[in-house]
Amino acid sequence: MVGAVDASRVGSVFTGTPPFEVTRRDVVAFADAVGATSSVHRDVDAARAAGYADLVAPVTFAVVVAQEAESEYIADPASGIDFSRVVHADESFAHRRPLVAGESVTTAVHVDAVTTRGPLTLVTTRTELTDAAGDGVATVVSTLAVRGADA
Template sequence: MPISAEHVGRRYPAAPPYVVSRAKIAEFAAALLDDNAAYRGDHPVAPPTFAAVIAAQAWSALFDDDELGLALNRTMHTDQTFTFHRPLRPGDHVVAELSIEKVRARGSLDMITVLVDLTVDGEAVCEARSTLMHTRED
């Protein structure tokens, strides 16, 4: 059975914890060509979009779910939003847990909204919401 509205609410086990480090923050900021001082120094924080790196690791559960019939090579990431409760910092062990929030089917196209909850020691730090556009095989 391909993905459908019946799958809304499905939650997946958390991805392995991601450890945020100064080096990863610096690499990410450099890749963005962002020289904001907040990403350097003694107490750096991660750029906001750094959360996408961690959230994307939770997506594997979605694509590994054979019941949904999703294929990464037929998927486009169309939208991304973040709701932060605090910035990500070096030393954070971030746990990412994905759930399916919305599914809309239009012909051979599925629009899937997923929510990835990012937590550190059980504390909510960010919600990363993504919309994926997936084409089904004929």
């Protein structure tokens, strides 16, 4: 069906997004946006005193990286997702360690589920964030609700 989310994409993995460079500016701007007041988000000396190489991103910063990577799948016409009909439904995080300014993070977006419930299709992705050494940093699970044409 034209315009419907393609459930055959479940199991697909998208890795074409360029590495995400975590910058101090990004960390501070995100901390401002979410009201994170810890000095480790804004003061390099405080972050280093706490044992980090640079500014520490707030835990929910991982969503910035994940959403950029998810756009590879969502923008693919074969996905059948009309972004103008998308509502964010859920997000969860599993961190192995904090994201730190100055690092480069690669992503792999897994399409884990496509489920239709009435006029909504729920699309669940799992984005694995990995550092330059290949070590896992975080997993972000996101569910989008895509409204059908009649919703």
